[in-house]
Amino acid sequence: DAGITQSPRYKITETGRQVTLMCHQTWSHSYMFWYRQDLGHGLRLIYYSAAADITDKGEVPDGYVVSRSKTENFPLTLESATRSQTSVYFCASSESIGAGGPGHEQFFGPGTRLTVL
């Protein structure tokens, strides 16, 4: 399927377990992003990637790990899940990051709702 997909769509796990959320895009966009959405906070950036093997921290990176071995995939791993990581996670991609140029808008996946018990 064309576009950006996330899996799983829903996940329930227990405190202390490792969880990996998958993100796949078919556009060959250079830039990919992980956000978490919490009530009252809007979207907060966890990690981003400018290209394969280039990743960097966003606003709230603690407790998360990312990798990007291929341009199209950008998995997010919670190494030891905590209840505070219960959230909806969105992956996004964009062609560029220039402020006013073409291709700088972000395209979002459908989200993964994660519950940590």
Add this chain to the structure above:
Amino acid sequence: GDSVTQMEGPVTLSEEAFLTINCTYTATGYPSLFWYVQYPGEGLQLLLKATKADDKGSNKGFEATYRKETTSFHLEKGSVQVSDSAVYFCALRTGGFKTIFGAGTRLFVKA
């Protein structure tokens, strides 16, 4: 730092009513401004954008004008429909990796 402030919701309107959702921003440099919409159970979708002062973004009957003098980018629609019920996010980007999102405004439209 850069920030986006949008009106708190929820906003409840009757069908065919006029909609305004206020958004103001603080930014260094010259940001691009966006409105995203999130329908229930879905990810965010770009609704419209404006990249420089006095630009008007428009899509699906929604409009927003980039007002540098008032640092605002208010979203408007002349006649809302039930299908417009969603959460609306104002956002800015000044280049670099970061897009700053507002907290979101939930809109309910009653038939």
